[in-house]
Amino acid sequence: MSLDTLNWKILKLLQQDARMSNAEIGRRIGISSPAVAERIKKLEDAEVIQGYTAYVSPFKAGYQLKAIITLRAFMGMLKPFLEKVKSFDEVVNCYRITGNENIVMEVVLKNQKHLETFIDKLITYGETKTQIVLSHVVKDSEIKPA
Amino acid sequence: MSLDTLNWKILKLLQQDARMSNAEIGRRIGISSPAVAERIKKLEDAEVIQGYTAYVSPFKAGYQLKAIITLRAFMGMLKPFLEKVKSFDEVVNCYRITGNENIVMEVVLKNQKHLETFIDKLITYGETKTQIVLSHVVKDSEIKPA
């Protein structure tokens, strides 16, 4: 998929505001709205754009705590964990990584008690390390031309 | 801000597809489109919804590598780093955390060479630990009622 200047301008605008109308995008980058629609469709079909999402504040939604939890899975427990983790509502992001530890997760929690019960759910799968998030310094910054 | 059942249904739909029209949302949850528009506006004003974004595949955009980099800042280098990190295009997310290490970052990189030059940029600020992401098991899962 060729990402020319125009496509990158569209990606930039949609990353900044996914609900911007095609007409408005067209006005800003100097093409007609059908042309914008066509380009967006191709970007979606090529899976350059994988979806559009509203960013809901976990804090405003009742999650007072954010944490980074690292897991070092016990022998034979990595596969079961990878299946199970999808069902944990607390886990916003989960990465499988290289190194001594196998998993890094970003989790949201209601309070300390919730953190405690969540960690208890993990101990069957492996050793955990928990780091509480103090602030979110950079938040889903936009992908730029490589 | 009160998050009733209807508001949570709207949040769910917008998290799944931020470009869904108000009319379509209204059809699915059983209210009129002006009512949807009004509720969305209030959710935005209360900063429950903090924005709408297109998810662009880093891989399709030319970033072959993803990594989790942990930084333990040198004495007096945390503040300068927190200022500087916003300008690093490679950093998609950056958290300040509790514990021995001060910072966790999610970064996207073109290739190993790019990883090397990026780590070089960090060594003035502190000690780094790099973990290459093998797979993204859970990706920005939606926030659910707490």
Add this chain to the structure above:
DNA sequence: GGTGAAAGCATCTGGTG
């Protein structure tokens, strides 16, 4: 990539419980 007509949508207004 543009244009123009038809269908659909957002938004404003006024009105109801």
Add this chain to the structure above:
DNA sequence: CACCAGATGCTTTCACC
């Protein structure tokens, strides 16, 4: 106060160039 219904102006969509 939250919602609905109808009118108006944009927007999307589809034809075609």
